[in-house]
Amino acid sequence: xxxxxxxxxxxxxxxxxxxxxLMVVLFTLWRHLGYxxxxxxxxxxxxxxxxxxxxxxxxxGPLEAFRYVVLPLMRPAVAFLLVVGTILxxxxxxxxxxxxxxxxYGATRVLGYYLYEAGFENFRLGYAAAITVVLLVLTxxxxxxxxxxxxxxxxxxxxxxxxxxx
Numbered sequence: 348x349x350x351x352x353x354x355x356x357x358x359x360x361x362x363x364x365x366x367x368x369l370m371v372v373l374f375t376l377w378r379h380l381g382y383x384x385x386x387x388x389x390x391x392x393x394x395x396x397x398x399x400x401x402x403x404x405x406x407x408g409p410l411e412a413f414r415y416v417v418l419p420l421m422r423p424a425v426a427f428l429l430v431v432g433t434i435l436x437x438x439x440x441x442x443x444x445x446x447x448x449x450x451x452y453g454a455t456r457v458l459g460y461y462l463y464e465a466g467f468e469n470f471r472l473g474y475a476a477a478i479t480v481v482l483l484v485l486t487x488x489x490x491x492x493x494x495x496x497x498x499x500x501x502x503x504x505x506x507x508x509x510x511x512x513x
Contacts, residue, residue, distance in 0.1 A: 364454025367447050371455050375442045379435065383428050390424035391417070426497055430490060437486050458482055 360366040394417060402412040440459035443449065449456040449464070456464075462482065466475030 362451055364451050367450040367455050371439075371442045371446055371450075374446060375436070375439060378442070379432070383432075386424050386428055387421070390421055394420050426493075430493055433489055433493065434486060437482065437489065458485075 358366075360370040398416050398420075399412055402416050407415065438459050439457050440463060443455050443457055443460040444463065447455045449460060458478070459482070462475055462478045465471045465478060
């Protein structure tokens with residue numbers, strides 16, 4: 348795109364699919380990092396200091412207190428972030444649209460961008476509506492699996508875990 352561009356090397360994320368997809372993933376992670384930090388820090392501040400003090404009185408060191416007190420109490424925040432991250436990753440569109448427009452040779456064409464292409468570039472609105480239904484069903488299936496795994500964990504540890512989570 349000019350005289351200077353002829354002398355500069357082409358970055359690998361413009362011409363190779365793997366690097367383009369890696370850039371989209373890094374962009375998406377960076378975009379949602381603040382929300383994850385906010386949720387995790389809010390949950391960390393909600394952990395009662397008396398539990399940590401009791402663990403130290405019982406002879407636990409810093410690593411044991413973190414493993415047996417802090418990590419189990421962080422489980423609801425991690426589960427929430429996992430669900431929200433799954434929904435956002437299945438419905439991703441903005442990063443692909445802004446960075447690669449489907450990428451080199453379609454390497455970054457995710458389902459959300461494919462939906463956009465079908466509906467608004469190719470004007471196949473019925474097909475785009477069908478893709479939307481498939482995206483909805485896929486999102487619900489993934490969330491059902493996550494919910495099943497969470498309740499399986501709840502059944503394993505018993506109802507006392509439910510009291511800790513609230």
